[in-house]
Amino acid sequence: KPVTAYSEQEASEAAIALRQTLNQWSEDYYTKDNPEVEDHVYDAAYRDLQELETAFPSIVTPDSITQRVGGAVLSGFTKVRHEIPMLSMGDVFSRDELTEFDQRIQKNVGHPVAYNVELKIDGLAISLVYENGKLVQGSTRGDGTIGEDITQNLQTISSIPQTLTKPVSIEVRGECYMPKQAFANLNHQQEERGEAVFANPRNAAAGSLRQLDTRVTKARKLDTFIYTISTFDDLQVKTQHEAIETLEELGFMTNPTQRVCHNLEEVWQYIDDYQAQRDDLPYGIDGIVLKVNDLKLQSQLGHTVKVPRWEIAYKFPPEEAQTVVRKIEWTV
């Protein structure tokens, strides 16, 4: 019915219902292959919500899906202090060094440990803060202690939930990256426009996130993999593997390749598996990350000024650029 036929109360109720439907459809769109509804159905409902919110500005809520679109042009980025520093990662380049790492851990804790092994996504680290399940702040890693507030830019990334499935207050961290195909299309477009091309997907992601015009960020097809819960609400999580499963349950995009390895043989297998698949992955990786899986052991091992003692990155040799470019078909 025409929006003029609504009372304010009816408009508010209709808007709430539309938001829930649109959020569900949007969630399905990014988590399932077969989106539940046709685009035109989604667009019609989106337009209905916009009409209601335009006719009744008082019913607009900050988490409404209509508020996600980029539109603000920021004058600059305010600084954000990370209460829990975003640590660096030790990295090694040989299996012998990985063995040394494992020996050091076993000596320290007095017994063999299981590792959660993850791909090292070649993007840039971000932090997301939620209060009662609502996104309140998003920031870059910066120097690990002071980052930049890029909340509005992060809100344009569809895989970052505006609202979690549970009203928890947590801080999470992960990697923001640009998929290889989006990177190829962007550089193609940059060339067409006579603008500078980006050297690699990580630079393209960084440049897209540090945009003062959020509409540009929105157009850049960025994505995320979240891998850490920094502050725990009353979440019952005992291992890194469970933490990532919990992140997925909360509505975050997580990387599906994580694997618990009970010894280094299983780690070598994971490395062989993913070094072989590297060129075919839709996103860039520059190695793998080993993390002591048991969270109590992690805190027992602690960290040095900059680096946790309980994790290590094993870096792959740089991939030859031409193989990456050759693999990707230009889309016009």
Ligand SMILES: CC(C)(C)c1nc(N2CCN(c3ncccn3)CC2)c2cc(C(N)=O)c(N)nc2n1
């Ligand atoms: C939580 C810890 C500290 C163990 C941690 N830290 C990470 N990083 C820290 C250093 N970072 C960094 N960035 C710039 C300069 C220095 N260090 C960039 C992220 C991780 C990055 C990835 C990834 N890329 O896929 C990952 N699966 N797990 C991580 N886990």
